[in-house]
Amino acid sequence: MTAVESRPVGVLAESPGHRPFGARAKAFVALTKPRVIELLLMTTVPVMFLAAEGVPDLWLVLATCIGGYLSAGGAGAYNMYIDRDIDALMDRTAQRPLVTGMVSPRECLVFATALTVGSTLWFWYLVNPLSAMLSLAANVFYVVVYTMILKRRTAQNIVWGGIAGCMPVFIGWSAVTNSVSWAALVLFLVIFFWTPPHYWPLSMKVKDDYERVGVPMLPVIAGNKVVAKQIVLYSWVMVAVSLSLQPLGYTSWFYTVVAAALGAFWLKEAHALQIRARAGVTGAKLKEMRLFHWSITYVSLLFAAVAVDPFLH
Secondary structure, three states, rough: HHHHOOOOOOEEEEEEEEHHHHHHHHHHHHHHHHHHHHHHHHHHHHHHHHHHHOOOOOOHHHHHHHHHHHHHHHHHHHHHHOOOHHHOHHHHHHOOOOHOOOOHHHHHHHHHHHHHHHHHHHHHHHOEEEEEHHHHHHHHHHHHHHHHHOOOOOOOOHHHHHHHHEEEEEEHHHHHOOOOHHHHHHHHHHHHHHHHHHHHHHHHOOOHHHHHHOOOOOOOOOOOOOOOOOOOHHHHHHHHHHHHOOOOOOOOHHHHHHHHHHHHHHHHHHHHHHHHHHHOOOOHOHHHHHHHHHHHHHHHHHHHHHHHHOOOO
């Protein structure tokens, strides 16, 4: 934590009375990392359809989504509080609320704590205690294990830290069944193996940012060839795991066909990136962001198939 305290980041550029209410409201929303939460909810809701073998209780879906937003938002705010020193030095994060001073560090910490406590109570009383504990575990894992322990110490940060992003699968399943099944574990592993090849292309793009602040993302400590090879390896495992749901009896031919088609296109893009990296291509011609953008489409369509499949099974 010494690095966080070594730089006076988050000092208010204006007095509180001169900070517009609308801008302040947007800043607090930004603390929750809404785009990340969109992806988390994109995996939570389809799993609820699979667990219910059809349409789940819509109030339960709404309650789970609200609780998930509050929990993930709290984790995101804690992350910005802890990383405010390096956020001020990275181009990608230079406009975050704590860096600009639109929100003070104390306000952020109180906000993050309120969201975390509120989400846990919300899940406990409106969903079920198991989902509350899984949600709290995801929050603690992201904040403590990833942000405080792994992120600044090891290139494996995003691999193991990504476990927090897998937890919505368990939360969605437990919200419906008050239990966790093998199907939820398979989808958990899909997201686990998806996370590194999803994030490493972005890390390749903003490698200079991470290098400037001493965060050892894999592209910082290894060349593009090594990173691309790891992306391909994780991609193959991810696709293989995604195809195991039907043999286990949880899905029909529909999900399998969709998963196979999406996986084939993913592997095509991953291998194309590796070929460019092996050829020594750099800069814009490396086209690493093609895989990053496709990864979001991939997980969206794959989990859409998870939601649709129960109606065809």
